[in-house]
Amino acid sequence: MLEKYNLKIPHAVYSGENALENIIAILRENQVKKLAIFTDKGIEDAGLLNYPMKIIEQSGAETVVLDDLPPEPTYGQAQKLVDQFKASGADFIMAVGGGSVMDTAKLASVLATNQYSINELLNSPDLAEKCVKTLMIPTTAGTGAEATPNAIVAVPEKELKVGIVNDNMIADYVILDAVMIKNLPRKIAASTGVDALAHAIECFTSNKANPFSDIFALEALDMILNNIIKACDSPEDMEAKNKMQIASFYAGVAITASGTTAVHALSYPLGGKYHIPHGVSNAILLAPVMRFNEPVCREKFAAVYDRCVHNKKECITVEEKSAFIINKLEEIVKHLDIPTSLSVFGVPASDLETLVNAGMQVTRLLNNNMRKVTNEDARALYKEIL
Structure with missing residues (x-):
């Protein structure tokens, strides 16, 4: 008897020279009115956010930057950023960063609803349902978070990191542009x-x-x-x-x-x-x-x-x-x-x-x-x- 396998990947993946230019088509295809950009201070200080921002300006979409995220965040810190997203009224999510940034953005995509929180997903990940589409732009070549249905958060009371896994968190779009990692330390x-x-x-x-x-x-x-x-x-x-x-x-x-x-x-x-x-x-x-x-x-x-x-x-x-x-x-x-x-x-x-x-x-x-x-x-x- 043959075993069963399945393969679930993002809807569209763009790579190669000037891959970031696909942002405009993605935003227009989804008729984005307000874009939430998940990132962190380190990405901004390194000037990496400037690359996609120049292209986003051409789309005419309104933007809100959510960057109050430390490295290796706890679920509470991630929830804080998710709450900011919910209050922003944004209708599309773009993540520009490493694994923690992308994982938090993925969580936000299933948390636009008030029916559950990250804390509840830790125990019941099956609750998660995609509410907002996502575009992932990784700034490292390592975590693979742009491809996975996983979100990893620290749980201080257990002194442990925990993975929340749900297929609804797989990104809708991914852009792999090597310019984003050219000057990575x-x-x-x-x-x-x-x-x-x-x-x-x-x-x-x-x-x-x-x-x-x-x-x-x-x-x-x-x-x-x-x-x-x-x-x-x-x-x-x-x-x-x-x-x-x-x-x-x-x-x-x-x-x-x-x-x-x-x-x-x-x-x-x-x-x-x-x-x-x-x-x-x-x-x-x-x-x-x-x-x-x-x-x-x-x-x-x-x-x-x-x-x-x-x-x-x-x-x-x-x-x-x-x-x-x-x-x-x-x-x-x-x-x-x-x-x-x-x-x-x-x-x-x-x-x-x-x-x-x-x-x-x-x-x-x-x-x-x-x-x-x-x-x-x-x-x-x-x-x-x-």
């Missing part, structure tokens, strides 16, 4: 790029992996493994940056069709309790978790090797290919100067049990891991990175 390009790398390899090795997700995950892995260092190290290499942006989107599609695993599950407490940036916490855990998974994912890692290594292939056996890929993940994280230990962030060894207890709560993702993660396994993995 190397530190942010690195951590968000490794986040996309984690998405791709986790989805490819997930219990939910299927022919649909594999197409996008493998293509994303090929593009990321062969471009992430160039994109981070060479500010003018727009070809590499464009490929990273597309790969990030592909990895987001893979999440929608499959799902991330123990890397993301165990990283959630690191963001929720210690406010470690999401991409960094995933990078710290990436090689340790994949090494833990290797006995049951060996054939999968070998397939990654076969697809993504384009120069002279020196590995012959499945074991050699698998080891090569895991070592490659580790090399990328080190080359990009991303921390590999929690000690950099002042996480004390005495918090080990707190981490284990919090990480093991993320069963939505742990259930996707091909190798079962026990409390003792989680303890050993956290010990490795303390």
